[in-house]
Amino acid sequence: MNGSFENHHESHQEWSALSLAFVMGALVSTSALIVLITAPFTKILGPSAFALGAALHGLTAFVLLVVATVSLYLAWRLYMGRIQAFPDLQLATTVMATLAFITITFGNWIYIPYRAKIPDSPRSYFLTNMPEVHQVFFEFKEFTALFTLPLATAAAFILWRYGRQILADRHARTRTAIAILIALHFFYFVIAFGLGAAVTKLKAI
Amino acid sequence: MKPAEASVVETSPVTVPGVPGPVGQTAAEPQSIPNGAAIAAYLAAMIGMLAMGIVVFACEASKAFSEKIYALGKGWMPGADGIGPYSGKETILLLAWLGSWAILHPLLRRKHLDGYLGLTLFLAGVGIATTLVWPPVWHFFLDHSSK
Structure with missing residues (x-):
């Protein structure tokens, strides 16, 4: 029971870190794309x-x-x-x-x-x-x-x-x-x- | 496990001051690593910094030596033509740091040494290296030696 809870907790932590990285990557990529298309970045x-x-x-x-x-x-x-x-x-x-x-x-x-x-x-x-x-x-x-x-x-x-x-x-x-x-x-x-x-x-x- | 490392088996759970309960290794886990590898790592860093400090000072004192150091950097570093003798000073840091680490690591890694002495040597070397790359020090000594 306890082990199952720990496993669930660990997989949840792993999932959270991955999803956080994904959200950050998506936000940065989207922002960069919008800036590069719409603004004179150079x-x-x-x-x-x-x-x-x-x-x-x-x-x-x-x-x-x-x-x-x-x-x-x-x-x-x-x-x-x-x-x-x-x-x-x-x-x-x-x-x-x-x-x-x-x-x-x-x-x-x-x-x-x-x-x-x-x-x-x-x-x-x-x-x-x-x-x-x-x-x-x-x-x-x-x-x-x-x-x-x-x-x-x-x-x-x-x-x-x-x-x-x-x-x-x-x-x-x-x-x-x-x-x-x-x-x-x-x-x-x-x-x-x-x-x-x-x-x-x-x-x- | 190597014989030298077998002589330093931990016999009780490892605790950290301020942290409740055992943290990290216990008697059932692998044997403790001697501190020699750590001392080799930070002494090698200090040797690299100190070697570069000495070379920086020497380059300020001697134009001929500076040209030799520049030639050393030009020998391998892309763009060395643009950054001058700085390329050679970086090369000296890398050679002294990684070279001394390659020598010290196998020599010290199985030994448990006096960490206080290691840290004292490290801090003394870093202090001297910092002094040698502080330009007012070059100006002070080189101006006085030329008078």
Whole structure:
């Protein structure tokens, strides 16, 4: 009786997650289709040949900000020994590592027009008009962004390799290490995200 | 199960402070994994970050070294011509991170090590790496060394 109830409960949860994903997918697809058909979507991306790359870099970074924030909260729960959504943390750190890789890849792509040796490129503009923006803030941002990938990957690897064993008392320091990895990932990512947004506001590619 | 792992069998239900009742593994479940694999993972991440920090600083100090790092990136990375020595710095991070992980993982995975020492080394390395990629530090040291 009890087992039957649990099975029903599990299948209901699975069905709910699938239906939620389906509803979200349908809503996003429908909205995107309507916008693409009825609105001048390319105008909002801008005239640059790298506009799509810049938009995708910003989009993946924004999604990473959301996932990293959720992970930071779950990492705090893990550190305090009060985590219940353990599989969610495993999934979230995996998504963090994947998104960090994708965001860095798009970042590399749009770094090409940023540092192009033409007077109108953002790098040339900053070096002429406000050199500190490039020489301090952008330089720091481009390196801290790279730190996010190994940190998230290490956190995800440890969580998957150890599974729920990480909740044992003997792995208390490893739980602390995971919390630190995720907190540092968040720290470096927020620096890169904030400075990227600020630099783009001053001079976009 | 490997012999080294057999020496660390959990003998009682695992509990988490603050969570009522047993959580996760019990004596009937597989044996506990030593913490060496976790320490190898985060130390390798730190080594990658630190290696890149050192290379970033060295590139600022030496134009010739920067050209060599650029050549390293151009050797494999698509679009490296457009992003300059940054491609080589990324390459160094990847090589140092994944290379050190490939070495540390098999060395440490069956060992239960001092997690406090591991974390201390990790945080020290990350602190140094962050300092090395903070541009005012390059400017301070390189300006003083050129005087």
